[in-house]
Amino acid sequence: xxxxxxxxxxxxxxxxxxxxxxxxxxxxxxxxxxxxxxxxxxxxxxxxxxxxxxxxxxxxxxxxxxxxxxxxxxxxxxxxxxxxxxxxxxxxxxxxxxxxxxxxxxxxxxxxxxxxxxxxxxxxxxxxxxxxxxxxxxxxxxxxxxxxxxxxxxxxxxxxxxxxxxxxxxxxxxxxxxxxxxxxxxxxxxxxxxxxxxxxxxxxxxxxxxxxxxxxxxxxxxxxxxxxxxxxxxxxxxxxxxxxxxxxxxxxxxxxxxxxxxxxxxxxxxxxxxxxxxxxxxxxxxxxxxxxxxxxxxxxxxxx
Amino acid sequence: xxxxxxxxxxxxxxxxxxxxxxxxxxxxxxxxxxxxxxxxxxxxxxxxxxxxxxxxxxxxxxxxxxxxxxxxxxxxxxxxxxxxxxxxxxxxxxxxxxxxxxxxxxxxxxxxxxxxxxxxxxxxxxxxxxxxxxxxxxxxxxxxx
Numbered sequence: 342x343x344x345x346x347x348x349x350x351x352x353x354x355x356x357x358x359x360x361x362x363x364x365x366x367x368x369x370x371x372x373x374x375x376x377x378x379x380x381x382x383x384x385x386x387x388x389x390x391x392x393x394x395x396x397x398x399x400x401x402x403x404x405x406x407x408x409x410x411x412x413x414x415x416x417x418x419x420x421x422x423x424x425x426x427x428x429x430x431x432x433x434x435x436x437x438x439x440x441x442x443x444x445x446x447x448x449x450x451x452x453x454x455x456x457x458x459x460x461x462x463x464x465x466x467x468x469x470x471x472x473x474x475x476x477x478x479x480x481x482x483x484x485x486x487x488x489x490x491x492x493x494x495x496x497x498x499x500x501x502x503x504x505x506x507x508x509x510x511x512x513x514x515x516x517x518x519x520x521x522x523x524x525x526x527x528x529x530x531x532x533x534x535x536x537x538x539x540x541x542x543x544x545x546x547x548x549x550x551x552x553x554x555x556x557x558x559x560x561x562x563x564x565x566x567x568x569x570x571x572x573x574x575x576x577x578x579x580x581x582x583x584x585x586x587x588x589x590x591x592x593x594x595x596x597x598x599x600x601x602x603x604x605x606x607x608x609x610x611x612x613x614x615x616x617x618x619x620x621x622x623x624x625x626x627x628x629x630x631x632x633x634x635x636x637x638x639x640x641x642x643x644x645x
Numbered sequence: 646x647x648x649x650x651x652x653x654x655x656x657x658x659x660x661x662x663x664x665x666x667x668x669x670x671x672x673x674x675x676x677x678x679x680x681x682x683x684x685x686x687x688x689x690x691x692x693x694x695x696x697x698x699x700x701x702x703x704x705x706x707x708x709x710x711x712x713x714x715x716x717x718x719x720x721x722x723x724x725x726x727x728x729x730x731x732x733x734x735x736x737x738x739x740x741x742x743x744x745x746x747x748x749x750x751x752x753x754x755x756x757x758x759x760x761x762x763x764x765x766x767x768x769x770x771x772x773x774x775x776x777x778x779x780x781x782x783x784x785x786x787x788x789x790x
Contacts, residue, residue: 594682598680601779602779635790638790
């Protein structure tokens, strides 16, 4: 009996929650030209292109990359406009529910390897524009393999509980009402489509980002190494000016002409395709986020 | 006699005499590369008036250092301990790493051979040379805390 109640409560709490009707109805047709900017801000191709794709093949969103994390291996799917293997048959509402609520068209939960915890903060009109742009991309046939996850992470329904804890459309950093317009734009780009916090913020044991250490750097979820602290705290980028940050996002060079590396190389290529004012806005926002010391543990000094 | 003992011990250790500390040496070369890129960038950004002689000197420096840095003796297997940010992929994908170094050598050499005469030409050359930094660091460097 108790088990039965527990199961019923679990079922209620874990129910996938879609966007409301009014939001879906308001999506409209979207504008592909405007959507291209959102596409680069979101970096869709960095995970959904074939591994190692370069040049124009980065626009063929066949999926298949393997993201090896402590929870298992996630494989981004085909999101090209192919009607069978991609998302060509999705409605704008299906797309918005996947992006902003992590709910698939069949009503099941998507894994947060698709960073809907960030995309939830996006403006629905931008999501509609993005979808219009993605429909202009090449159609690619073929499905990517499934995720390889072990129990309990392979129970999709359980993600409903995880979402109750971590899925919110509210901004992370509160800004005063009179905050400069470009800081607000930067917040939107960083916390929403850019999903910077997904890698630059440490995660707790069940994989949620720790907002009290927002953007303070983290142990890399995939592979070895760390993702740097991009706050002005110790170990961070206090010494970088706004124009240093904007220049880095455009050229890939740090103020002392070290270069971008690791997974950020892809991100920087995407950022370079934004408008100059977008990169400046990101820089302005990063200079206003609360300063934190490094969100990853200091390396153990060598013995002796 | 001392010279002989030194030579014998060097042989016995199997190390190249010119690289006592390969990690420090390659890091020094990387920093010098950054400095040269920084100097070139000042012209591109218009912070300094174009100086063809200095531009050629910086590109030559990059080309010389590219030769040095692609010496396998600078990358002995297992030299990614301590604070080294060298990725294990350098040795797992030795052919890919060598190809990246060879590309850097080729791109810097052709920049020297076709020395830019104005800022526009320099921009193109810097793009070609500079793309090597990110593409190699993407695969073969790991950031550490």
